[in-house]
Amino acid sequence: MINEFNLVIASVGGQGGLTLSRIIAEAALSNGYSVRTGETLGMSQRFGSVLSFVRFGEDVRGPLIPFAKADVLIGLELLEALRAWKFIGPKTLVLVAKISIPPVFSSLSHIPKWSSYKYPSIDDILMNLRKRAEKAIDIDALPILRKLNNVRGLNVFMLGIFAASPRNPIPKSLYEDAIRKVIKRNIELNIKTFRIGYDIGQRLEFT
Amino acid sequence: MEVLLLPPHSKAVLMGNEAIARGAIEAGIGVATGYPGTPSSEVIMSLSRVAKELGMYVEWAVNEKVALEIALGAAFAGIRSLATMKAPGANVASDSFVSAAYSGVNGGMVILIADDPGPHTTQTEQDSRWYADLAKLPMLEPSDPQEAKDLVVKGYDLSESLKLPVILRTTTRVNHTVGDVVYGEMRRIERKPIFIKDVERYVRASMVGNLMRHKWLNNQLAKAEEEASKLGINRVEGDGNIGIITSGVSYSYVIESLKRIGKEHKVRIIKIEMSYPLPKSFLLKHLKDLEKALVVEELDPYLELKVRTLAHEEKLGVEIWGKKESGIPIEGELNPFIVMRVIAKFLDIGIVELKLEEPRTAITPRPPPMCAGCPHRFSYYALLKAIKKAGFKLEEVPIMGDIGCYALSYEPPLEAIWTEHAMGASIGLALGLKVSGLDKPVVATIGDSTFFHAGIPPLLEAVHKNLDVIIVILDNEVVAMTGHQSTPEWSVTESGRRTTPIDILSLVKGLGVRYVKVINPYNINEAIEVFTEALLMKNAGPRVIISKAPCALMVIRQGKILGPRRTIDYNKCRNCLLCIIETGCPALTTEEVFGKKRPVIVKELCVGCGHCAYVCPFNAIIEEVKKSD
Numbered sequence: 001m002i003n004e005f006n007l008v009i010a011s012v013g014g015q016g017g018l019t020l021s022r023i024i025a026e027a028a029l030s031n032g033y034s035v036r037t038g039e040t041l042g043m044s045q046r047f048g049s050v051l052s053f054v055r056f057g058e059d060v061r062g063p064l065i066p067f068a069k070a071d072v073l074i075g076l077e078l079l080e081a082l083r084a085w086k087f088i089g090p091k092t093l094v095l096v097a098k099i100s101i102p103p104v105f106s107s108l109s110h111i112p113k114w115s116s117y118k119y120p121s122i123d124d125i126l127m128n129l130r131k132r133a134e135k136a137i138d139i140d141a142l143p144i145l146r147k148l149n150n151v152r153g154l155n156v157f158m159l160g161i162f163a164a165s166p167r168n169p170i171p172k173s174l175y176e177d178a179i180r181k182v183i184k185r186n187i188e189l190n191i192k193t194f195r196i197g198y199d200i201g202q203r204l205e206f207t
Numbered sequence: 208m209e210v211l212l213l214p215p216h217s218k219a220v221l222m223g224n225e226a227i228a229r230g231a232i233e234a235g236i237g238v239a240t241g242y243p244g245t246p247s248s249e250v251i252m253s254l255s256r257v258a259k260e261l262g263m264y265v266e267w268a269v270n271e272k273v274a275l276e277i278a279l280g281a282a283f284a285g286i287r288s289l290a291t292m293k294a295p296g297a298n299v300a301s302d303s304f305v306s307a308a309y310s311g312v313n314g315g316m317v318i319l320i321a322d323d324p325g326p327h328t329t330q331t332e333q334d335s336r337w338y339a340d341l342a343k344l345p346m347l348e349p350s351d352p353q354e355a356k357d358l359v360v361k362g363y364d365l366s367e368s369l370k371l372p373v374i375l376r377t378t379t380r381v382n383h384t385v386g387d388v389v390y391g392e393m394r395r396i397e398r399k400p401i402f403i404k405d406v407e408r409y410v411r412a413s414m415v416g417n418l419m420r421h422k423w424l425n426n427q428l429a430k431a432e433e434e435a436s437k438l439g440i441n442r443v444e445g446d447g448n449i450g451i452i453t454s455g456v457s458y459s460y461v462i463e464s465l466k467r468i469g470k471e472h473k474v475r476i477i478k479i480e481m482s483y484p485l486p487k488s489f490l491l492k493h494l495k496d497l498e499k500a501l502v503v504e505e506l507d508p509y510l511e512l513k514v515r516t517l518a519h520e521e522k523l524g525v526e527i528w529g530k531k532e533s534g535i536p537i538e539g540e541l542n543p544f545i546v547m548r549v550i551a552k553f554l555d556i557g558i559v560e561l562k563l564e565e566p567r568t569a570i571t572p573r574p575p576p577m578c579a580g581c582p583h584r585f586s587y588y589a590l591l592k593a594i595k596k597a598g599f600k601l602e603e604v605p606i607m608g609d610i611g612c613y614a615l616s617y618e619p620p621l622e623a624i625w626t627e628h629a630m631g632a633s634i635g636l637a638l639g640l641k642v643s644g645l646d647k648p649v650v651a652t653i654g655d656s657t658f659f660h661a662g663i664p665p666l667l668e669a670v671h672k673n674l675d676v677i678i679v680i681l682d683n684e685v686v687a688m689t690g691h692q693s694t695p696e697w698s699v700t701e702s703g704r705r706t707t708p709i710d711i712l713s714l715v716k717g718l719g720v721r722y723v724k725v726i727n728p729y730n731i732n733e734a735i736e737v738f739t740e741a742l743l744m745k746n747a748g749p750r751v752i753i754s755k756a757p758c759a760l761m762v763i764r765q766g767k768i769l770g771p772r773r774t775i776d777y778n779k780c781r782n783c784l785l786c787i788i789e790t791g792c793p794a795l796t797t798e799e800v801f802g803k804k805r806p807v808i809v810k811e812l813c814v815g816c817g818h819c820a821y822v823c824p825f826n827a828i829i830e831e832v833k834k835s836d
Contacts, residue, residue, distance in 0.1 A: 013575070025220045025385050035220055036351070037385040040327065046760070047793045048575035059466075061351070062459030063384035066467075066543040068561055079573070085566050103573045105619065107787055107797035110804060120568045128566040151811070 001032070002169050004057040006065045010084040011076035012101050014046040016155035019182060020074070021052040023159065024170075026178035028056035031170045038063025047104075049080055068092075072167055073133070074158050077101050078125045085132060093167050093206065094129050094136035097158055098122065137204060144196065150186070153193035160197020165206045172198060211257050217390045223382045224249035226352035227319060227375070230359025231289050232257065234315065235396035238264045238281040240274040242660065243689035244293030245328040246382035247321035251291055252690070258702035265702050267692055270630070270660040271296035275303045275318065282312035282372065283409070284400035287363055291319040294335045295629065299661070305342045307372050309420040310409050311427070314398065315363035316372040318344075323379050324505045324540035330610070330629065332538060334506040339374050339483035343424055345431050346374040346483040347440065350458040352386040358480060360391060361438045365481075368434045369427045376482075378505065380456040380540065432486045440480045441489050449554065450475040450493065450500040450525075452514055454482050457503045457541055464547035468556055485513045491521060499526040501533055501553045505541050528553055574618055579794040580759035580769050580816035583613040585728035586681055587623040588790075588818070590650065592731075593738030603647045604742070605640060607633035609662075611654035612688045612758075613681050620791040624652065631661025637676045638669055648677060648742050655682040655711060656694045663718070669749040670719045677741050678751045682711055683758040691761060715751050722750040729756055729769070731821055763814055770815035771830040773808055779827035780805060786819035786828060795819060 007024065011017030018039060025035045033056040040051045053065045068089030075081025075096035088094060102119040109118035129136040139161060145151045156179055163172050176191055183190050210219050211229050221229060227250045231239060239258075241251045251265060258265035264281075268274035271292040278290035292300060297320045304318060320338065323329035339346035347362050349355040359375060366373040407416045435441060445465075451474055453461050458478050465471045477493050477500070479486065494500060494514075502511040511529035518525055530537055533549045544561070551558045577584045587606075594604045608614050608624030609632065616623040626636055633651035640649045653662050658680050669676055686692040693700045695709040715723050722741070726734045734754065741750040759769060782805045787795045794812035797804045808819070808828075820828035 012573070022220075022385065029218065029220050029387050035385065035387050038380060039383060046575075046578055047573075049573045061462045062456060062543060063380055063386075064460075064542050066463075066547070067563060079571060082566060082568065083570050083573075085570075086563055102796060103571055104576050104787070104791050104793050104795070106571060107795070107804070107806075108784060116569075117571055118569075119571055124568045128568050132566075 002057050004055065004060055005169060006069050006071050007054040008065060008070045008073045008084050008087045009052040009054065009076070010073065010080035011050050012080055013048045013050050015076045016152065017050045017052050017076055020155040020159060021054045023156070023175065023178045023182045024054045025056070026181055027170050027174040028054070030174045030177060033057055034060050036060050036063045049083060051084055072162060072165070074162055076154055076158060078122060079119065082120070082125045082128055085128070088129070088132045090134055092133045093165065094133040095158060095161055095165070096129065096136065096138050097141040097154060098138045099142055099154070135207060137206070139200070144200070145193070148189070148193055148196065150189050150193050153190050156183070156190045156194040157197040160194040161201040161204070163194075164198045164201025164204070167206070209257055211253060212260070213390060215390050215392045218387055219390070220385055221352050221388045222249060222385045223352045223355050223377065225253045226356040226388050227359050228253035229388065229390065230356040231317070232261065233356070233391050233393050234360045234363040235287055235394040236263065236289055236363070237286040238278055238288040239291070240264070240266055240268045240277045240289070241291030241319070242268055242271045242274055242296055243686045243692040244296050244321070245689055246323060246379040247291045247293045247319055248689045248692065249382070250289070250319060252692070252701070255701040266700055266704060269695060271300040272303055275300040278316055278318070279303065279307050279312065279372070282314045282316035283310070284402045285314040285398050286400055287315045287396060289317050289319065292321070294320060294322045294329060294333050295331070297335050297338055299630065301338065301342070304344065304372065306411055308343045308424050309411065309417060311370040312366065312372055313370070315366035317359060317362045317366065317375050318372055319375045319377065321377050321379070321382050322506075325379060327379050330627070332506060334509060336376055336482060336509045337507070339376070343428060344372055344374050344483070345369060345428070345481060346376050347480055348376050348455045348482050349381055349480070350454070350456050351381065352384060353388045354480070355381055356388055357391070358440070361440055364438055365431075365434055365440070369431055371424070371427055378456055378540070428484045431481070431484050432488060435481045435486065436489065441486050442478050442480070443493050444476040444478065445472045445474050447473050447475050448496065448498045450477055450497045451503055451550070452477045452479065452500055452510060453503040454479040454510060455505065457505055457546065460541055460543045460546035461503050461550065463543050464550045467547055468551055468554070468558060470554060470556070474554070479510060482510060485517065487517060490514065490517060494518065494525055495521075495523055497525045499528060501528040501550070503535065503541070503546060503549070507537060575615060576618070576791055576793050577612065577615050578760050579792050579812050580763075580814035581612070582683055582728045582754070582756035582759060583616060583681055584621070584790065584792070585731060585734065585816075585818060586679065586754040587613070587616045587621045587652070589728065589731050589734035590652075590679065590738050591621065591623060593735045593742055596735060597739045597742040599647060599742065605637070605649050607637045607649070607651045609633040609651070609653040609657045611657055611681075613652060613654055618791075620788060630657055631665060634662055634665035634669065634676070634678055637678070638665060638674050641674050641676055650677045650679060652679045652681060655680060655684065655696065656686040658711070659695050659709070663714075666715070666720070666749065666751070667718055673748045675746055676749050678749055680711060680715075680751065680753045682753055682755040685758050685761055687758045687760065691758070711753055715753070720749055720751045722747060723753070725753045725755055727756055728754045729816065759814055759816065768815045770817055772810065772813045772815045773817060773820055773828050774831040775806060775808060776827050776829050777805065779825045781825055781827075782806070783824070785822055785824065789822040790818045792819060
């Protein structure tokens with residue numbers, strides 16, 4: 001048993017970041033841990049920044065993770081992973097999907113009025129994440145999810161990757177139970193997506 | 208299996224608001240009502256799932272004041288009741304709950320007031336704890352989902368023993384935190400509603416009676432601490448001659464911080480769960496032998512002022528550290544980082560200061576845009592075009608905004624609204640601008656639910672005083688911003704109750720408005736024409752335009768789209784990007800082809816509203832043709 005595990009999920013509204021935090025919370029509870037999740041979201045239902053925290057362990061209290069103390073950061077989008085930089089410390093493992101969803105006005109950033117909306121280069125984002133974290137791994141998830149015809153399954157795919165990492169303290173089967181409990185549609189496809197993420201994760205170098 | 212109805216001793220992960228709902232179920236309530244408002248909405252949303260099964264009345268009310276009165280009426284009749292609201296909703300309901308302290312209740316009543324330090328989704332960071340003092344109602348403050356559930360159950364017992372409504376004051380970090388919760392027994396309270404006439408108690412017309420009830424109220428409050436302690440409310444943890452006084456979510460940060468700096472159990476934590484009336488004997492007992500005590504709380508120095516007063520009255524030697532001594536901010540929410548630094552300073556422990564070095568890459572802002580296909584985008588787009596068409600400059604025609612998704616129109620590219628103030632205030636403020644003598648048109652824009660909530664009285668005022676304003680009711684047939692709750696226009700509510708739908712057009716006509724038009728915002732030319740007509744009328748009294756189209760997100764969730772998806776004919780497209788510049792639609796992006804940026808419609812995000820096709824000067828945006836095979 002571990003005392004306190006801190007996980008941050010950074011995503012764009014509509015990507016399933018909050019659902020992912022609920023799945024992990026359910027799995028952690030089944031494993032006998034105490035759980036807290038917290039979230040910071042913008043006003044709109046879609047397309048805003050969403051930051052969720054999942055904490056579990058023997059004794060967890062508040063919903064917020066102290067700065068630099070994330071054990072793992074799961075990024076469902078590159079810019080959002082970078083936006084969560086305050087929570088990344090020298091012991092953090094970053095798992096980020098190589099997906100960029102530029103804010104609407106990023107496409108106009110060549111016009112001076114919109115220049116502050118310029119979307120950073122992917123290399124810049126990854127360099128920043130690598131500099132900060134113990135290890136940052138980017139995963140080219142889209143081609144795999146497209147092949148599975150489950151682009152919306154990015155959240156469970158990334159969960160699979162995390163589940164395969166040596167940092168993960170919860171048995172894989174409990175995540176599958178939790179997916180069945182939390183996700184209402186396309187359960188089998190999402191389980192399959194999770195397992196493919198897990199298989200890919202097993203081939204990654206996490207340290 | 209419905210998670211809220213699992214048997215006693217079950218353990219489930221619940222959001223704070225779901226835990227409050229479970230607490231209400233365990234307490235055997237019969238009536239729950241409220242008005243949607245983040246972060247309070249999920250309580251009623253959760254209860255409406257089980258309303259039928261438990262035979263409970265669970266419905267949204269037209270506004271918080273009406274909700275409070277419904278809950279209070281039920282509690283008069285002896286039925287346990289719940290009213291929920293976000294902090295500004297408490298301002299709306301306050302007239303009724305201040306009087307409620309004088310009449311008191313027979314059945315237990317809990318009023319949930321959800322504050323939003325941060326703020327995350329609220330117009331102000333008001334600290335609603337002051338309402339307890341103002342109204343003289345007992346107030347409980349939980350720090351996590353488990354306590355939220357437990358304090359709801361205890362709150363009903365406290366309410367019935369004192370015969371007073373009890374305020375449950377939460378913050379976003381309690382309402383929206385998910386945590387493990389152990390369930391208690393579900394009490395079945397079978398009571399026949401009875402209301403016995405008691406003029407002195409319920410009629411606030413007699414001033415002598417009111418004075419007597421005020422004395423009764425103070426008498427009840429004097430018993431509050433004893434009743435609370437019987438229920439195990441307020442507690443002390445750890446020991447030592449140094450103490451920390453805290454409440455709500457700040458308690459969690461205190462515990463964590465002490466653990467992190469290795470002082471767990473070595474400091475006496477005085478956890479206040481009933482913060483009004485102040486549990487004086489409890490505090491005195493645990494304060495009197497302390498050397499110094501730190502108060503950790505979010506927003507105003509509420510506990511601090513009371514603790515200081517008590518220490519002064521009782522001539523205690525304890526040195527109090529409040530906001531000033533500790534540096535705890537009075538704006539924004541606390542977090543473990545702030546609290547740990549403060550506690551280290553208080554305990555005089557050196558900690559390694561964390562250096563937060565900003566990334567060298569600038570982080571692009573991501574303001575939440577209006578959704579693809581949102582009818583509000585069309586309404587404001589047409590209104591702005593009409594202002595120009597009518598010969599006015601955009602900067603001389605104020606557009607007053609109101610509370611709802613459409614307030615996002617302040618952002619580019621629309622940059623439409625000039626104000627967003629309080630529920631229904633768009634109309635009242637517009638009236639004020641007109642009576643001040645402003646000679647240009649003034650437009651108030653207000654959503655359907657906001658209009659029902661607080662827009663009817665100011666419209667009545669406009670009709671009665673014959674004031675020259677344009678009022679646009681943005682009717683998307685749902686409370687969209689807070690997660691799609693029902694409005695009085697619905698014929699069946701979330702709990703399955705059949706209702707009489709209220710028709711806004713008839714309502715407006717019934718109020719005596721002579722100029723009323725209903726438009727479909729997706730028909731942009733027609734919308735521009737009607738807005739222009741209304742803008743050019745002079746001294747015509749209030750003109751109401753109902754811009755009616757369902758929330759696009761609601762349409763999509765029903766598995767439909769608004770029209771044929773669009774695609775770009777790159778033979779005609781000249782890469783002017785006006786489609787993006789004019790609409791700001793999140794379904795549009797760009798790609799680079801031969802070093803030039805050209806627009807792209809993201810297929811999965813386009814809902815077929817056709818706005819981009821309307822603005823394209825080259826007719827390059829066309830309906831997608833379905834391939835035959």
